[in-house]
Amino acid sequence: xxxxxxxxxxxxxxxxxxxxxxxxxxxxxxxxxxxxxxxxxxxxxxxxxxxxxxxxxxxxxxxxxxxxxxxxxxxxxxxxxxxxxxxxxxxxxxxxxxxxxxxxxxxxxxxxxxxxxxxxxxxxxxxxxxxxxxxxxxxxxxxxxxxxxxxxxxxxxxxxxxxxxxxxxxxxxxxxxxxxxxxxxxxxxxxxxxxx
Amino acid sequence: xxxxxxxxxxxxxxxxxxxxxxxxxxxxxxxxxxxxxxxxxxxxxxxxxxxxxxxxxxxxxxxxxxxxxxxxxxxxxxxxxxxxxxxxxxxxxxxxxxxxxxxxxxxxxxxxxxxxxxxxxxxxxxxxxxxxxxxxxxxxxxxxxxxxxxxxxxxxxxxxxxxxxxxxxxxxxxxxxxxxxxxxxxxxxxxxxxxxxxxxxxxxxxxxxxxxxxxxxxxxxxxxxxxxxxxxxxxxxxxxxxxxxxxxxxxxxxxxxxxxxxxxxxxxxxxxxxxxxxxxxxxxxxxxxxxxxxxxxxxxxxxxxxxxxxxxxxxxxxxxxxxxxxxxxxxxxxxxxxxxxxxxxxxxxxxxxxxxxxxxxxxxxxxxxxxxxxxxxxxxxxxx
Numbered sequence: 022x023x024x025x026x027x028x029x030x031x032x033x034x035x036x037x038x039x040x041x042x043x044x045x046x047x048x049x050x051x052x053x054x055x056x057x058x059x060x061x062x063x064x065x066x067x068x069x070x071x072x073x074x075x076x077x078x079x080x081x082x083x084x085x086x087x088x089x090x091x092x093x094x095x096x097x098x099x100x101x102x103x104x105x106x107x108x109x110x111x112x113x114x115x116x117x118x119x120x121x122x123x124x125x126x127x128x129x130x131x132x133x134x135x136x137x138x139x140x141x142x143x144x145x146x147x148x149x150x151x152x153x154x155x156x157x158x159x160x161x162x163x164x165x166x167x168x169x170x171x172x173x174x175x176x177x178x179x180x181x182x183x184x185x186x187x188x189x190x191x192x193x194x195x196x197x198x199x200x201x202x203x204x205x206x207x208x209x210x211x212x213x214x215x216x217x
Numbered sequence: 218x219x220x221x222x223x224x225x226x227x228x229x230x231x232x233x234x235x236x237x238x239x240x241x242x243x244x245x246x247x248x249x250x251x252x253x254x255x256x257x258x259x260x261x262x263x264x265x266x267x268x269x270x271x272x273x274x275x276x277x278x279x280x281x282x283x284x285x286x287x288x289x290x291x292x293x294x295x296x297x298x299x300x301x302x303x304x305x306x307x308x309x310x311x312x313x314x315x316x317x318x319x320x321x322x323x324x325x326x327x328x329x330x331x332x333x334x335x336x337x338x339x340x341x342x343x344x345x346x347x348x349x350x351x352x353x354x355x356x357x358x359x360x361x362x363x364x365x366x367x368x369x370x371x372x373x374x375x376x377x378x379x380x381x382x383x384x385x386x387x388x389x390x391x392x393x394x395x396x397x398x399x400x401x402x403x404x405x406x407x408x409x410x411x412x413x414x415x416x417x418x419x420x421x422x423x424x425x426x427x428x429x430x431x432x433x434x435x436x437x438x439x440x441x442x443x444x445x446x447x448x449x450x451x452x453x454x455x456x457x458x459x460x461x462x463x464x465x466x467x468x469x470x471x472x473x474x475x476x477x478x479x480x481x482x483x484x485x486x487x488x489x490x491x492x493x494x495x496x497x498x499x500x501x502x503x504x505x506x507x508x509x510x511x512x513x514x515x516x517x518x519x520x521x522x523x524x525x526x527x528x529x530x531x532x533x534x535x536x537x538x539x540x541x542x543x544x545x546x547x548x549x550x551x552x553x554x555x556x557x558x559x560x561x562x563x564x565x566x567x568x569x570x571x572x573x574x575x576x577x578x579x580x581x582x583x584x585x586x587x588x589x590x591x592x593x594x595x596x597x598x599x600x601x
């Protein structure tokens with residue numbers, strides 16, 4: 022079952038790349054739907070033993086809920102021409118993802134004895150910190166963050182992926198990289214606007 | 218968002234986190250090491266036994282990284298990888314069975330090919346690498362093997378198959394998740410450990426940017442459910458862990474740092490929950506894997522390349538004080554009077570004790586064959 026979820030996620034990411042890369046919003050609705058249907062067929066249909074989604078999965082592994090939500094939003098945006106997640110929600114999500122990535126990835130490379138990834142196997146301190154962050158997000162109406170955490174927790178409890186580590190359901194390097202790039206781009210835009 | 222849905226969201230938060238807390242509190246506390254059983258089968262002979270032979274290799278130009286486990290009838294089942302060269306797409310995992318009665322190995326057969334693994338894993342794979350075999354407390358054989366999708370060995374991930382019929386047939390491989398960074402850069406080489414709570418300990422190491430060891434704990438289905446760092450930094454890999462009680466164990470690691478090049482050692486006294494920082498032993502290490510085993514009622518043995526710069530010899534070191542002091546008990550290779558392979562490299566030793574108390578060492582012999590040395594306690598005691 023985890024292979025199905027994993028392949029679906031990698032396929033969704035590929036479709037999001039197609040929707041964003043082609044800037045589907047420029048085309049009529051019927052063309053957008055046709056392009057996405059053809060792309061879905063190409064992504065999920067097996068060529069020999071493997072589908073294109075399986076090749077993506079070979080490189081990325083199973084994708085976090087954050088990446089799935091962002092990929093899903095990109096697909097919806099490409100199909101409907103409307104923004105699926107508002108800029109305020111996105112900004113809050115990106116800051117949280119970048120902060121979590123800065124905490125997780127450098128230590129995961131073995132620089133010190135401390136290993137934050139090990140916390141994801143079931144640590145009261147880690148879950149409590151997550152709960153406090155989620156309650157703060159709820160208080161400040163960062164609903165996308167709250168929904169992602171809920172979905173990640175439920176997927177983790179259901180064992181939807183091969184991983185039994187909560188971190189893998191929350192973030193991955195794809196989401197982290199995307200969040201950094203978007204925040205940098207936004208900062209650059211603000212700097213240009215200030216100069217103008 | 219309307220008011221009711223905002224409160225519904227909060228209820229969902231409470232339920233989701235309730236589930237997370239329940240999972241943590243319901244998990245049993247980790248148990249200590251379960252020691253291998255002492256000799257349960259009568260030794261075949263009380264006379265000194267020292268037998269050496271090459272394992273069959275009918276097809277492959279290059280073989281490496283042997284591993285073995287005892288199976289029913291006092292036999293051994295070994296695994297290794299072989300292909301046109303290390304890292305080639307045609308590398309497969311092979312197996313063969315040794316009968317200590319007949320003293321010979323069966324013809325080898327492939328158990329995992331790159332194509333079969335990627336089909337079952339539903340992921341593209343570029344090459345296969347190190348296998349490690351062991352047994353769980355229910356008697357099943359677990360075979361771990363490394364695979365790479367992109368790049369070199371630093372891009373490795375670990376896969377697992379299970380056999381309930383002593384390695385004749387295997388479950389489909391599944392992926393072990395052990396790293397948050399695209400799950401890459403986790404490799405296996407050291408033997409499995411058993412814990413009294415039924416979990417399996419799998420020593421692993423990372424090679425991307427850093428080189429360091431970790432100990433994974435796996436549940437009965439082979440999911441990583443806990444992880445402990447054995448070392449950190451950029452110079453230690455391929456941990457081998459040898460327990461001597463439910464709380465105490467010593468670990469050895471290959472050293473990849475600045476000279477002097479020595480085998481690294483770590484210790485735990487709390488069942489593997491925490492480990493001392495790695496220290497250099499007096500034993501040399503040319504950036505090569507070592508194999509270790511604690512004999513029942515006997516010395517701690519380490520199979521290693523007894524040189525700082527090359528793998529042209531392979532020796533047996535013995536310690537009667539659990540790793541504090543060592544002496545070289547034997548040289549498996551290095552004596553130029555014995556037959557030499559074209560490429561003089563002896564590496565990746567795997568050492569184990571069977572239920573009759575005999576010791577088996579398997580290692581890469583000139584990259585073209587796997588060699589097996591079988592000796593008994595009587596022979597070893599004569600080496601003093």
